[in-house]
Every structure is written in C-alpha cells, then in structure tokens.
Amino acid sequence: MKVLVTVKEVAEVDDEFRISGLDIDEGSLEYDLNEWDDYAVEEAVQLSEADETDDVEVVTVTVGPERAEETVRMALAKGADRAVRVWDDALAETQFLDLDAKAELLAAIAEEEEPDLVLSGVQAADDTNGATGVALAERLGVEWAAVVNAMELDADAGVASVRRELEGGVEELTDVELPAVLTIQTGINEPRYASLRGIRQAQRKPLEVYDLDDVGLDESVVDSPVERTDMYEPESEGNATVWEGSPEDTAESLAEFLRDEGVVDA
C-alpha cells in the first residue's frame, strides 16, 4: 500500500520581529518542518515499519520553493521513501496560496500517486487554517477524518479505526473506509530524530520536482477571491504588573504576593 504524507515547511517568527508590507520580514523568520506534519510522517513511517511484507511505500508531497528541500530531506531522513515537490514561478509571485489552491495542487499529485491513505497535519503552525486535509479529501472524492490522535489500520478490510480528539478531553471513536485522508494531531506518537545514517540515505532518495505544467494545472490555480490587506502586531490587551529586578528580587516579589494571598503559609 501507499501512504502519501503532506509536508509543509513553515515559517517560525523570532521573539523580536519586524513586519514589512503584508508579511513578516524575511530576516525575522526561520524555517522548519511543520510540527503536525512531523507527527504525520512518523505515523506513516511506523506503518511502513510495522508491515512485515515490507509493502508500504511512504511518499511525501510538498508545495514549496527550493528552500523547502531541507525540510523534505528531513522527512526522508526519518524514513519516507521518496518525495515530490511542486513549485512554480506563478506560485512564488502570488501573495499567498489560499485553501483552494493548496487543495488543488495536492490533489493533482494525489491523483497521480493514487495513495491508499493520505496523512496530513491538522494545521500548519504559521497560518493555522486547519482545513487543507478535509478540502483535499473532498476534492479527491475519498473519505476523511479530522484531528486524529490514535489510529489502527486494517489494510485487508480497508478500514482505519481512529480516535478524533474533540474538545474537553473527549475522543470520538470512528471507522473510516479507505482510501481516506486523516489529519494528524500532535501527540499521536513520538516523532523520531533523524539518525546520521538516515540523513546520509536521504541524500540518495528520489525527490522529484514538478511545475504547474507537469501536474496538469496552469496559473489560474493561484486566482483567489481572498486578498490579504493588512498585517500588524495586535495591541497587547494585557495590564499585567511586571515585577522587575534580578531573579532573586522578582522571586521575592512573587513569594510576597503568594504569602499575602494566603497561597502559602507565611
């Protein structure tokens, strides 16, 4: 069977940052594998390792510029078998990719790869849309489940038995027919660190790069009725009393407060 994992390189913002125009200044950003996708990759690799017939192929798909290959190689180093990356000048020039564009690009790859299972992070850490996986499933006409924090696969029966993490410490137990897209929640497993051997092997694993033409799409994929018009630092709503001084001083201020409140006996 084949497992397709959607992998996004996300931007992390430094504590001190600048906004230039409608986005964070490039100098304030660092890039990394999206945390949710790290769990999705791990889940796929564990499926592959648990399969005694060695018949599970794990393919990652990324929409992103060349810079994202570092992230893609990291997923390969952790055990994915090969990778696909889609990018195009038309994508680079657009303000941002909306939900529709992402779903359409990923669907073009998924239709080519015909996976039995697609694992996608619940959301990306940078734009936190939380909608791409389900939109992709609908576009592919397959089943799905969002916010999965445990799963068991019965490949013969073609069913994934999953737990969906609802609010308030409640989990929903659900059976999903394959093929399906599952959006993976953090905590479902313990993502591994890439081993040195894995990192070396990753350099030799196939990483195919496609442009829009290659995947049968054109520039209209970026057309969007949604336009970003502003980005700003929210005004702090806080009015916290901040204790100043050395750690000894501030700790003493807090200690005094806790004594006054009766939290701790003086």
Added chain:
Amino acid sequence: MSVLAVAEHRRGDLRDVSLELITAGRRLADATGGDLDVVVVGGDVDAFADRLDREGVDTVYTVDEGEEFNHEVYADAVEQLHAELEPTALVAPNSVNGLDYVPAVAERLDVPLITDVIDFEAGDGIEVTREQYGGKVETAYDVDADQYAVTIRPAEYPKAEASGDATVEAFDADVADDLGTTVNGFEEVGGGDVDITEADVLVSVGRGIEEEDNIPLIEELADTLGATLSSSRPIVDNGWLPKNRQVGQSGKVVTPDVYIAVGISGAVQHVAGMKGADTIVAINSDPSAPIYDIADYGIVDDLFEVVPELIEAFGGEAPDV
C-alpha cells in the same frame, strides 16, 4: 444579504459556540438588514431548536437525521439547505467538528472559506481578521465573493441570551445512507490520580521547560507551594506528564484561585482552559508572549533563574536540572 449559521451539539447538549454564532451571525446580517437562519442537524432537534430560538434569529431549520455528528450527514444537509436558501454567508464554529465538515462543504459549493475568524466587517463581501504565526500577528483578509463561508473561533463572541420568535421549520435533507465514516462512540480521557479542576492553586509548566529532565524543577515548586502540577499541551504530547494534567481546549478547563504559568506562551487553545483563574501569574522570558495579555502579574525572565530562587524563598531546595 442573508446568513446561515450551523449549530453544534454533542452527546445531547447544544454547545455554547452555537449561541455565539447567533451573536456573530446577527451582526453580519445586520450589516445589510438581512435574515439570520440557523440550522441544527441531528439529535433532539426540537429541543435544540427551542434553545436556538434567540433574539435576531429568523428561522431555525431542523434536520432530523442521526443522533451525533457525522460529517457526511452534516455536509449533505448543509449543502442542500445552502442551495435552497442561497445565503451570502455560511457561518460555522471553528471547532474540531466544524473543521471536519465545513472545508468539504465549501469545496462542494465552490465558495471561499476563511477559518478561525476572530473579527469581521461586512460590506461588499467581507473583511475578516485572523491570527497568524502563533498569535504574534493579526492579519486582515478581504473576501471578494457573492457567497462565502467562515468558521468563527469559539468564545470570541458573547452567547445570544434573549429569547426570540423564530419560525421553526423541518428541512427534509436527502443524506447519504451508505456512510463511509461510522462513529462508534465516545470516550472520556484523562482520568487518573489527580483532578486539576479541583485545585485552588496550579503551577503549570509549558514548552519553556525544554527537556523532560527539567520537569522535577517545576514539580518541586508545586510541592513547595502546596500546589497541584498541571501543564500545557506540548508537555503531554511529549509524554512528560499524563493527559490528566493538561489544561486547555482539548484538556481540562480550570478555575483555580491562582494559576502560575511557567514557560507557557499562552496559545489560544491553552488560554481557553485557564482564563477563568482568579489570578494569573506568568513566568516567561518573552515579553511579547500572549500569556501576558491575560496575566495579572509577570516575571519576564529566565525560568531557570527565577524558579530556584522562588523555591528557596519558601525554604525548599531546588533540584539540579
């Protein structure tokens, strides 16, 4: 313009966010004096319709299909009602279940979807406000479309309280009966030895603790203060503390007298679980961390410097970490 809001319920209870959507939906409809309709799918729809009949609601549509949420039933019902009413705005909760069907409905209807909306201005189309990069910035988006869908972040709008005089109408949806997704039940998680919701004082640890080996430092602080230890999500995800210690949207909602957040940035999902604390104290080296938006007191410094001093101030001994 008109607005169609989709209510949410679980295990027999209408969820608060349903009433929040009525407030948000009414505001949206008011921008042009249009109708606000609400639909509830599944469960005891008549009882739910009663509760959804709040001031400002024109019609409550009931779809009597199934007991609990099933995304295929929801997607079919909402898609069909949408086709009939042709609302300008489809409004749904930005909840785990909302995000399990709204993206599919938006795809089917070919309308743009903006998720996790915290504010909006309606005019021609809609301008919405979202957070990005973990709440460090807010962004505005202009949606230039005749019809669109938004999911609204829970607890951003007040619940609609005043009772109304809405028409209640059953909507006969033709939903798929051969479901590829079957909900078999629910399970409460996070029981065990300690109930953090009962604690008067919580010392809560977050990602700033960096490593599992450093957890004893915060345990010692909690012990010294006679407080109960809790945590934010990453600590539980990493397996450093059990699930019953987790404060937040997917964990427990706590309301202690004092909540001491150590190395917690204050992501919205965490804040949802602890903003009801009487007094919130934050120890976090990042002055722009969102935890300071709700904290009453703060120490903007390295927790590894401050916490040992604090333990010693109460005669304890900080473990070496």
